[in-house]
Amino acid sequence: MILNQATDYAFRAVLYLSLLQPGEIVEAKVIAENQHIPLRFLLKILRSLAKAGIVKSYQGVGGGYALGKIPADITLKDVLEAVEGSIRINKCLIDPDYCNKQATEHCPVHHVLASIQQTISQEFDKYNFEQLKEYMKQNLK
Amino acid sequence: MILNQATDYAFRAVLYLSLLQPGEIVEAKVIAENQHIPLRFLLKILRSLAKAGIVKSYQGVGGGYALGKIPADITLKDVLEAVEGSIRINKCLIDPDYCNKQATEHCPVHHVLASIQQTISQEFDKYNFEQLKEYMKQNLK
């Protein structure tokens, strides 16, 4: 019931990229140093983000990473799911075999957890990185 | 970002007790068999629930467990927190040392996660075991 460290790093890396000029490319090393994230671990995370289209990677000399979309089109949910896979709060919600009574259909716990999971999912989808940028600007004043 | 197995078992154990006559005592073994939960593991979980006042334990011959409150006064959040401790979705929300920039106050990620955490907390608090009982009855018809 907690986000993992990789997701936390991913949020901060995407926020960092969101604060650059649109299209601006920056090396992973710069992000790592600025955000205090272990470089090799960050590279791994960035690959997940690239696969999801959240960042775009550029190989070779002068390469690095830039956002793959505008900040307004990237939600916390997008980043979370790129790193951890889709949100699920209980195993029985994915695999009926985990339902210890094999009674998914009639199980009120299952039913209610599915509803909570949906709310949580929507909640993470409510916030995009344009909003986080705005919040950041206001707090610097 | 997932409930652990103990919490899942706890939900189902409390639901089981909720369906009994008010005040009815039943041995852990009966719950374990009915709900397919490893007995010793269940006993450990029941101790957590007892500490939180959710169930009441009776030692000695003829002992066992009963609910410590009426089902309407037990929410999913109560059970969840009794088993896993309070809901927290990111380490930086508890311990500022985990904030990799030591900047809790100015961090938009922190700010937004705190808000999401509160929503999640409220969501689990929205459902009590009287409601789950009702849902169950309706589904048996």
Add this chain to the structure above:
DNA sequence: CAAAAACTATACCAAAATAGTATTGTTTAA
């Protein structure tokens, strides 16, 4: 009053997940 049936407490343990590292390879600009 002792024996058995129940829970309590603490400690232990194996397996899985997490967080990160290492190695080797590929791409691309200069």
Add this chain to the structure above:
DNA sequence: TTAAACAATACTATTTTGGTATAGTTTTTG
């Protein structure tokens, strides 16, 4: 053609999870 960047895969140490074991306490009942 070399060096600077990312890519892919595999490995590893630590922590967490899920569960078990052992020894002890409480309470009923014959």
